[in-house]
Amino acid sequence: VTRRPxxxxxxxxxxxxxxxxxxxxxxxxxxxxxxxxxxxxxxxxTGSNKGISPVPINLRVYSPHVLNLTLxxxxxxxxxxxxxxxxxxxxxxxxxxxxxxxxxxxLILAVSPANSDLANSDxxxxxxxxxxxxxxxxxxxxKLDLMDExxxxxxxxxxxxxxxxxxxxxxxxxxxxxxxxxxxxxxALAAERKFFLSHPAYRHMADRMGTPYLQKVLNQQLTNHIxxxxxxxxxxxxxxxxxxxxxxxxxxxFRPDDPARKTKALLQMVQQFAVDFEKRIEGSGDQIDTYxxxxxxxxxxxxxxRFPFELxxxxxxxxxxxxxxxxxxxxxxxxxxGLFTPDMAFETIVKKQVKKIKEPCLKCVDMVISELINTVRxxxxxxxQYPHLREEMERIVTTHIRExxxxxxxxxxxxxxxxxxxxxTNHEDFIGFANAQQRSSQMSKKKAAGNQVIRKxxxxxxxxxxxxxxxxxxxxxxxxxxLSWYKDDEEKEKKYMLPVDNLKLRDVEKGFMSSxxxxxxxxxxxxxxYKDYRQLELACETQExxxxxxxxxxxxxxxxxxxxxxxxxxxxxxxFMHSMDPQxxxxxxxxxxxxxxxxxxxxxxxxxxxxxxxxxLMINNxxxxxxxxLLANLYSCGDQNTLMEExxxxxxxxxxxxxxxxxxxxxxxxxxxxxxxxxLDAGLLRPAPRxxxxxxxxxxxxLGPEARLxxxxxxVGPRWVVPPLCPPxxxxxxxxxxxxxxxxxxxxxxxxxxxxxS
Numbered sequence: 001v002t003r004r005p006x007x008x009x010x011x012x013x014x015x016x017x018x019x020x021x022x023x024x025x026x027x028x029x030x031x032x033x034x035x036x037x038x039x040x041x042x043x044x045x046t047g048s049n050k051g052i053s054p055v056p057i058n059l060r061v062y063s064p065h066v067l068n069l070t071l072x073x074x075x076x077x078x079x080x081x082x083x084x085x086x087x088x089x090x091x092x093x094x095x096x097x098x099x100x101x102x103x104x105x106x107l108i109l110a111v112s113p114a115n116s117d118l119a120n121s122d123x124x125x126x127x128x129x130x131x132x133x134x135x136x137x138x139x140x141x142x143k144l145d146l147m148d149e150x151x152x153x154x155x156x157x158x159x160x161x162x163x164x165x166x167x168x169x170x171x172x173x174x175x176x177x178x179x180x181x182x183x184x185x186x187x188a189l190a191a192e193r194k195f196f197l198s199h200p201a202y203r204h205m206a207d208r209m210g211t212p213y214l215q216k217v218l219n220q221q222l223t224n225h226i227x228x229x230x231x232x233x234x235x236x237x238x239x240x241x242x243x244x245x246x247x248x249x250x251x252x253x254f255r256p257d258d259p260a261r262k263t264k265a266l267l268q269m270v271q272q273f274a275v276d277f278e279k280r281i282e283g284s285g286d287q288i289d290t291y292x293x294x295x296x297x298x299x300x301x302x303x304x305x306r307f308p309f310e311l312x313x314x315x316x317x318x319x320x321x322x323x324x325x326x327x328x329x330x331x332x333x334x335x336x337x338g339l340f341t342p343d344m345a346f347e348t349i350v351k352k353q354v355k356k357i358k359e360p361c362l363k364c365v366d367m368v369i370s371e372l373i374n375t376v377r378x379x380x381x382x383x384x385q386y387p388h389l390r391e392e393m394e395r396i397v398t399t400h401i402r403e404x405x406x407x408x409x410x411x412x413x414x415x416x417x418x419x420x421x422x423x424x425t426n427h428e429d430f431i432g433f434a435n436a437q438q439r440s441s442q443m444s445k446k447k448a449a450g451n452q453v454i455r456k457x458x459x460x461x462x463x464x465x466x467x468x469x470x471x472x473x474x475x476x477x478x479x480x481x482x483l484s485w486y487k488d489d490e491e492k493e494k495k496y497m498l499p500v501d502n503l504k505l506r507d508v509e510k511g512f513m514s515s516x517x518x519x520x521x522x523x524x525x526x527x528x529x530y531k532d533y534r535q536l537e538l539a540c541e542t543q544e545x546x547x548x549x550x551x552x553x554x555x556x557x558x559x560x561x562x563x564x565x566x567x568x569x570x571x572x573x574x575x576f577m578h579s580m581d582p583q584x585x586x587x588x589x590x591x592x593x594x595x596x597x598x599x600x601x602x603x604x605x606x607x608x609x610x611x612x613x614x615x616x617l618m619i620n621n622x623x624x625x626x627x628x629x630l631l632a633n634l635y636s637c638g639d640q641n642t643l644m645e646e647x648x649x650x651x652x653x654x655x656x657x658x659x660x661x662x663x664x665x666x667x668x669x670x671x672x673x674x675x676x677x678x679x680l681d682a683g684l685l686r687p688a689p690r691x692x693x694x695x696x697x698x699x700x701x702x703l704g705p706e707a708r709l710x711x712x713x714x715x716v717g718p719r720w721v722v723p724p725l726c727p728p729x730x731x732x733x734x735x736x737x738x739x740x741x742x743x744x745x746x747x748x749x750x751x752x753x754x755x756x757x758s
Contacts, residue, residue: 003046005056005096006038006073013062021058034059050083054096072100077122094126102130107221111140114153114170118162134165138217141170144202145195152201157209169217170202170209234671241664248661262644269383270634273393274626276379281619293544295375299619301544302367303611305551310360311603312554325349325591326584345587346594347423353599354419357606361412365405368614372401372622385650389634389643396633400625401618408617415609419602429604431597454478455552457545459485462508462518463537471539480556483521498530505553506561508537517546521558 018028020037028034038057046053052075074097081089101108108131112121127137141153155161157168172192174183189211196206207213280295293301328345376397383390425432455478462471474485474495482500487493502525508518516539523529530536540546550560634643 002073002075003050003052004042004075005054007056007058008073009058009060011060011062012064014064016063016065018059018061021060034061047084050085052085052089052092054092074100097126098130101126104136106136107218108137109140110137110164111142113143113146114141114156115143115147118156124162137164138166138214139164139168140214141168142173144170144199145172152199154201157202157205166217169214170196171211171214172196230671234668237664237668237671241661241668244657244661244664248657262640265386266389266634266640266644267631269386269389270393270631272382273379274623274630276382277375277626278623280375280379281623294378295371298371299368301548302364302371303614305548306367307360307364307610308607309547309551309554310363311357311607313360313560321349321595322588322592324352325588325595329584329587329591346591346598349591349595350423350598350602351420353595354416354602357419357602358413358416361416361606361610362409364610365408365412365614365618368618369401369405372619373398376401385647386644387647388645392634392637392643393630396630396637397622397626401622404618404621408614411613411617412610415606415613419605423598425598427598427601429597429601431593452480454480454555455549456489457549458489459549460516460539461485461536462514462516462539463520463533463535476538478552478556483556496530498536500553500556500558502527503529503558504561505550505558506535514539516541517543519546519550522561 016029018031018034019026020028020041022041023037028037038059041057045055056072075093077097078085078089078093081087086092100106108123108127110121110123110127112118112123118124124139127134131137139156141156144153147153153170157170159167172195174188178188192210193206193212196202196209202209281299283296325345328348329342332342332344376394380390380394383393424430455476457476458473459476460471460473464471474487475489475491476483476485477491478500480500482497484497485495487495498521502523503521504524506520506522508520510516510518518537518539520535520537521529522535526534528534538549540549637643
């Protein structure tokens with residue numbers, strides 16, 4: 001009695017023996033020992049008192065007389081627990097069976113004995129549950145030879161009593177006495193044939209009864225599946241072959257011991273690295289990343305978004321600047337009361353502001369260096385098959401970049417020192433003293449900008465409470481005068497419009513459960529920004545988007561919050577400003593406008609020269625170094641053979657790729673030969689005429705009882721659920737059998753033996 005699932009794998013082989021998974025390395029040549037080992041292994045897990053277990057026994061049988069099949073023999077349905085069986089034995093076994101029969105690619109043989117009421121058949125009951133349309137259910141009636149005299153199963157076999165879409169097939173199996181007496185399989189098949197031909201109730205349908213006809217029906221199902229699936233399989237194999245063909249071409253002529261191979265490979269790797277590096281920086285290339293910025297695009301973003309943002313981030317505080325100007329004017333006049341606005345105050349304040357530019361300039365150089373090193377690492381990924389070469393190449397190029405860092409920073413500092421050396425008040429963009437008294441730089445910016453659109457995009461309003469709908473995503477439009485958001489990008493339903501006057505930016509820390517990056521807008525006059533909210537929190541998916549939006553807000557005159565001066569200082573400056581006399585206030589306003597005008601010129605110059613300086617001294621220099629000096633540095637660093645040592649992973653990958661290539665080619669050749677070898681269009685899989693000595697595909701020869709029993713288990717199993725169809729997207733593998741033709745059927749047989757009905 002089956003009390004544990006038995007996974008039986010039949011493998012066509014030149015020798016005949018069996019192997020258990022739990023007895024690795026031990027070969028069983030006597031099949032009586034195999035039977036005893038199955039019983040012993042069952043008892044080791046379940047005990048000797050009728051216990052069951054879902055843990056399978058794995059047995060692999062190698063024989064030249066079997067088809068390549070996988071059979072799963074499952075415990076039969078049990079109603080009443082006996083021995084050590086649990087109280088819910090029926091449900092446990094049922095769950096085990098349902099795991100198999102519920103699969104759509106499973107063909108169900110609903111086997112019932114002829115000498116019992118068909119309405120009580122467990123097999124039909126399960127089949128009706130999982131296959132109500134009867135698309136994959138075939139009825140099988142056994143024990144026709146054991147029915148009482150005067151009774152027969154003619155109505156059932158003619159599909160009149162309980163109709164099934166695929167009908168019923170009658171079989172006569174060996175009795176227990178025949179099995180114990182080791183009755184020959186061929187003799188059993190002959191006796192079955194004689195029974196149907198001689199029985200008055202069945203002789204008119206004898207050609208549709210018996211194990212051979214059941215075999216033919218299953219064969220037809222398999223044939224139909226092969227015919228339907230082969231075109232899709234052929235297309236899939238061809239696409240896989242095309243995808244690896246180019247890479248395989250490089251491996252076909254691979255000679256690991258060729259002395260010239262390593263030199264040639266080293267030259268190719270260096271040339272490829274130089275080409276990849278230049279393409280990533282310049283923006284051209286065959287493989288373009290569509291998911292994120294990389295290489296030159298990231299450096300361009302640093303030049304034109306991150307660096308301008310860093311410049312404006314150190315934007316001077318208005319109240320503090322006016323206080324410094326007033327102190328400078330008073331200190332220049334000294335004990336005297338000044339009648340005119342002093343030039344020295346303007347120069348002093350400008351120099352102080354220019355010195356502040358050094359920090360964002362150095363930070364810009366550091367960001368570009370980081371991106372360059374990251375680009376080098378991205379380009380060396382193709383060298384993974386040579387780990388020593390990759391490591392050495394990264395070290396040499398990175399060292400050169402670090403050497404250029406000092407030279408580039410010195411040049412950047414020289415640019416700042418040049419700006420400090422001379423104040424060019426005759427610059428064409430400088431407003432001059434005459435206009436400074438009548439103009440306000442911030443107002444002029446807004447008039448010049450007008451209400452042009454600066455940026456559009458999706459943002460999430462993050463600080464709306466759950467009671468009011470929670471965080472929502474809107475389409476935002478930023479102009480020089482206001483920030484508006486809409487329901488969607490069609491811009492038909494406007495939700496709100498927020499003027500940008502008196503707004504500033506501040507960073508907001510991410511929440512514990514949030515993955516988004518957040519920044520906030522707030523009013524410098526302590527007013528509510530949006531409805532009842534003091535600040536409007538806006539969220540983006542990445543930090544890059546946040547930085548880009550901040551740079552856009554800068555163009556609209558919305559600057560970052562300045563962290564520094566305390567509340568008391570600001571209040572003090574307020575009191576000081578209110579206490580200034582009108583003449584000093586006019587002088588402060590004049591200097592203020594002059595400083596703003598001149599710093600705009602300096603910022604414009606620095607923003608223009610910084611990318612040029614970095615490109616010349618660092619990026620272009622690194623490209624030249626890779627093209628002209630990298631190879632010489634590699635030759636001078638050590639043994640070439642050590643550099644070009646191939647990694648174990650690459651050798652394994654090459655072998656696997658070649659094996660896959662040859663397997664795909666062979667599979668396509670076999671599929672191409674199927675129509676000439678097998679008549680698929682006839683609806684039945686029929687082998688071509690055999691040569692002398694070849695094994696028949698579906699009619700095994702007269703072998704020993706054990707081998708015949710295994711080889712014919714598909715034909716004579718008493719209770720089965722058979723899934724002859726492969727899983728979706730897969731097809732039985734077809735390969736030659738015997739000297740010219742082997743045929744591997746992807747066929748799994750599940751045996752459900754119902755106790756008491758053998």
